Amino acid sequence: MAVLGVLHVGLTVRDLDRSVDWYCQVLGLKEVHRQTGDNAYTRTLVGVTGAALRVAQLAMPGQGPVWPSSHTVELIEYTREPGGRVAPQPNDVGASHLAFVVDDIDDACKSVVSSGGVLRNPPALVTAGVNRGSRACYLHDPDGHTLELMEYGPERTAALREATP
Structure with missing residues (x-):
């Protein structure tokens, strides 16, 4: 396969x-x-x-x-046959999240909150790993799905542009 x-x-x-x-x-x-x-x-x-x-x-x-x-x-x-609502925590086995890259994380967070989403954390600076220098946050959409927003830092942006054919 x-x-x-x-x-x-x-x-x-x-x-x-x-x-x-x-x-x-x-x-x-x-x-x-x-x-x-x-x-x-x-x-x-x-x-x-x-x-x-x-x-x-x-x-x-x-x-x-x-x-x-x-x-x-x-x-x-x-x-x-609708099911009930679940609210897994990020550390629960079986929990998932969907991540999006945004151009302005502060603006995106304001938009999320004003439109019924809930931030789990304010944008945090990524200090280690491949996305070092970026900023990211977790949030919940109006149904409780966990989403991640990331604004890439200059190093990650440059590395991805260099790797893109």
């Missing part, structure tokens, strides 16, 4: 329309497709007997389709 690429990251949300608005308005993603899943295939795939869902696919700003996918983030609302 060979993994050929990342298809997308999926996040289950309470209200698809609200979440699409939040990810598009606050983080600048763009919606590229919507669909419903109310069929045997979907129920088999997700392993929830009576499930029906609404799905929105979101792409990064300024990015068109990149093989193998047209989108990076998939938001999923269960319209039938």
